[in-house]
Amino acid sequence: MSRSERKLLHGTLDTLILKTLSHGPRHGYSIARWIEEKAGDAILVEEGSLYPALYRLEKKGLLKSEWGLSELERRAKFYSLTPHGSAALEADTEEWLRFSNAVTAILAPGG
Amino acid sequence: MSRSERKLLHGTLDTLILKTLSHGPRHGYSIARWIEEKAGDAILVEEGSLYPALYRLEKKGLLKSEWGLSELERRAKFYSLTPHGSAALEADTEEWLRFSNAVTAILAPGG
DNA sequence: GTCTCATACCTTGACAGCCTAGGCATCAGT
DNA sequence: ACTGATGCCTAGGCTGTCAAGGTATGAGAC
Numbered sequence: 466m467s468r469s470e471r472k473l474l475h476g477t478l479d480t481l482i483l484k485t486l487s488h489g490p491r492h493g494y495s496i497a498r499w500i501e502e503k504a505g506d507a508i509l510v511e512e513g514s515l516y517p518a519l520y521r522l523e524k525k526g527l528l529k530s531e532w533g534l535s536e537l538e539r540r541a542k543f544y545s546l547t548p549h550g551s552a553a554l555e556a557d558t559e560e561w562l563r564f565s566n567a568v569t570a571i572l573a574p575g576g
Numbered sequence: 577m578s579r580s581e582r583k584l585l586h587g588t589l590d591t592l593i594l595k596t597l598s599h600g601p602r603h604g605y606s607i608a609r610w611i612e613e614k615a616g617d618a619i620l621v622e623e624g625s626l627y628p629a630l631y632r633l634e635k636k637g638l639l640k641s642e643w644g645l646s647e648l649e650r651r652a653k654f655y656s657l658t659p660h661g662s663a664a665l666e667a668d669t670e671e672w673l674r675f676s677n678a679v680t681a682i683l684a685p686g687g
Numbered sequence: 688g689t690c691t692c693a694t695a696c697c698t699t700g701a702c703a704g705c706c707t708a709g710g711c712a713t714c715a716g717t
Numbered sequence: 718a719c720t721g722a723t724g725c726c727t728a729g730g731c732t733g734t735c736a737a738g739g740t741a742t743g744a745g746a747c
Binding site: 472475492493494495512513516517520535537539540541542 | 722723724725726727728732733734
């Protein structure tokens with residue numbers, strides 16, 4: 466992922482995390498891998514962005530966490546959506562669509 | 577535009593400015609109005625974001641500027657794309673599409 | 688005549704979010 | 718013994734946005 470693409474991530478990482486967890490609880494490391502896999506190589510989730518984001522979201526009451534064991538039997542912190550988090554995901558998704566549609570329309574060859 | 581939508585602008589404002597100028601030279605104030613009009617109410621271009629962005633882009637050699645008179649006969653600084661700016665617009669547009677398509681696909685109901 | 692709004696430029700300071708670059712620990716494979 | 722993957726975390730810096738101010742002119746309302 467190039468430098469400018471990283472800047473684009475601004476503001477969308479939180480939403481992507483919420484979306485990931487809408488499919489069920491996951492630990493942090495796994496959330497990052499899931500997003501990257503879904504995005505091909507269009508998004509790279511750095512750990513220095515991921516963990517602060519998880520902390521931020523939990524502090525805001527959008528996530529809750531619990532220590533457990535990963536698929537490989539390692540210590541891992543599992544996150545899950547709170548009802549508040551579900552609502553935020555819905556609102557953020559709508560905002561993203563409004564914004565990205567506007568930008569895409571402008572950048573289109575005819576725009 | 578809500579708070580989180582403002583954060584989404586991060587990194588895309590420069591590209592939107594380049595795109596605006598790809599239709600021909602414009603002064604700063606007019607660039608902002610053009611983007612907002614095209615975007616409906618999905619994007620709000622604050623002057624505190626606009627002018628630093630123009631300075632940034634000119635410093636990077638993507639734009640050049642020239643003082644002139646606006647449609648209303650007021651003193652105004654007109655910006656136009658340099659060849660370097662045209663190339664950047666093309667690259668940025670492609671990056672935006674890659675990124676936004678990835679995000680949109682993930683956030684889609686089935687994602 | 689005064690007041691407000693739109694046009695047009697700019698700057699300062701705060702803040703948020705991302706990245707770089709480290710650190711720690713365990714386990715599998717070479 | 719070493720490397721890489723898994724899994725967590727943090728400190729510091731950078732960048733871009735916003736809020737809130739400033740300047741100046743002209744048009745229109747009252």
